[in-house]
Amino acid sequence: MKTLAFASALALAAGIASAQDVVRMGTEGGYPPYSFINDAGEPDGFEIELGNALCERAGLTCQWVTNEWDSIIPNLVSGNYDTIMAGMNITPERDEVIDFTQDYIPATPSSYVGLSADVDPAGAVVAAQATTIQASHVAGTGATLLEYATQEEAVAAMRNGEADAVFADTDFLAPIVESSGGELTFIGEPVPLGGGMAMGLRESDAELRARFDEAISAMKADGSLNELLAKWFAEDAPGY
Template identity: 60%
Template sequence: MKNLLIAAAALALSAGATLAEPLRMGTEGAYPPYNFVNEKGEVDGFEVELGNELCKRIGAECTWVRNDWDSIIPNLVSSNYDTIMAGMNITDERRKSIAFSDEYTPPPPSAYLALTPDADVTGAVAAQTNTIQAGYVAETGATLIEFATGEEAIAAVRNGEAEAVFADRDFLVPFERDAADLVWVEGQDRVVVGEGLGIGMRQSDTELKARFDAAIAEMRADGSLDAMISKWLGDESMTFAAQAEAGAEN
């Protein structure tokens, strides 16, 4: 009997050790404050902290995989990782290739940044390739110049290759704040495009999507998601509570 009890205890411990499902979380690591590589060489940022918390709530063990933006969706579909958390806005076009969780931020505003506040945003505009901002610029009729990273798009403004750069406002804020040569284009610093940021998953992973959706809903309800948005994106960023309040007023 004693041996049976020991064996049962060992089995229970073994089962407990395997409860944490391994999940590979794909990110770019080059889009602060959403995701970036810190001084220790580790991925960090809003989405990394949020992703780790969501994994904890669904009983999964996250590991982070860096991938260049322009191939981040194909490598998810090819099963090189299980999710994408990389400042990716939910769009109908992307839904043709992948599934999304419910949004974990309200739609973040985009903005034009330039050397002068009266820059011509109908001229040459830089944007990161395969982003909703690049698509928006193309639809405006401006001359779109695409770059692999957001920082390269900003450099194009400084070297005179583009009149302005169009990107997520939260990404551009440090450049506008800390650089003496870059300013918001007047009246063009809060342009809303997209439906909000979501976790990208393979379309076949319906059960994983349901679990992430439940965890996101739980964090929205207990206020921890809004607190994380304010921590990483700033007090001026739109939270779910502020979105609900604005909706109630309208």
Template identity: 60%
Template sequence: MKHLILGSAALALTAGMALAESHGTMVRLGTEGAYPPYNFIDDSGEVAGFERVLGDELCKRAELTCEWVTNDWDSIIPNLVSGNYDAIIAGMSITDERDEVVDFSQNYTPPSPSSYAAASEDADIEAGVIAAQTGTIQAAHIAETGATLLEFPSPDETVSAVTSGEADAVLADKDFLIPFTEDGTLVFVGDDVPLGGGIGMAFRESDPELREKFDAAIQSMKDDGTLNAMIKEHLGEDSPAF
């Protein structure tokens, strides 16, 4: 999304850089870069998607200078805790289990449904083999059902497992699966599954001040309607909003 007023954007960026330089810090935002439409790598090799636009706007409102770092999903929390970046903004659902390790901001998307998708509508999602990304709320859900869980490091691999016949279906965020159903690769099967408490940013428990800055920025975007507009633009008109 282009800044509407280049001059004011430049001034905000300059102010943010001055603030960051005065404290000698650069805030590093960690994301996966492999989960469209939330985050992905574009043709120029840059982080793009809903969370890139959102993160840049939050940094602007918090008057922070930020840079983006990509990290594989299966180690994204450990690398936050070890200091490789300062916050996670990567389609991460807020759960009690994760909250024991990191501190979450308030959610920047409401709880949205997960869905099963398969190559055909008669796929067995009750007792079949279901693919999910490792370390996700979807994988945890499958493990509690009568189905067989088949985990993969990346979300694209879960879809490939279905198209190759290795898995009967995939369970993932519905927003992620919609493009595969629209192009005819997959079809939705069964009912949507409500999981998690919405998506939020994650921080080290030792960084409450940074979390509070982003919390305030998220709230300001909720208050002025900017966040809802951004959700509709990047996640779709039917995506839950505030």
């Protein structure tokens, strides 16, 4: 009986440990190549592949959860998942609400795109995704800002004439411009914003953040993070 009781206790403890090793990873799933939903209906992209690699190195199991961008931080804080990997730049405003790992994408520029290179962004109607650093930047330029729930909706607004230009991460816009057959063009010079992209966590999860920081450092050190950046962005993508 004691042996059975002891075995049951070990099994229960193992089950609890296993449950604790599952980390729910929040992502938008609508921001290629960072994250998107593939043809099989599953989250895919740079951050999904990176997140799975980081979990493996940290001895954790990733469980991906998709969430709309405008509520992605509140749902992290509320405990609906444990991390955010969604093309999120480190900013002082966000850092007051949540914690961040070290960056896994260096600070990269944002750009304006429109139907004509003659558009002056300072006096234009500019579309951007709501609650992003791009929307905040546009709001401070004197341009008329139109905010949309997703990046795709912001691009569509520019295409159909609701806005003169769209402002977003250059890496997101580049393949859209390239595949437009000359319809779309970059406007002006890229604009550096943010402190790099990183994983967001609750401020109370310092131990989990440390485990992911260690894994990110290891991937930087052995070159595997640079390999992923080159795979999903470009061979000459900024790296570490």
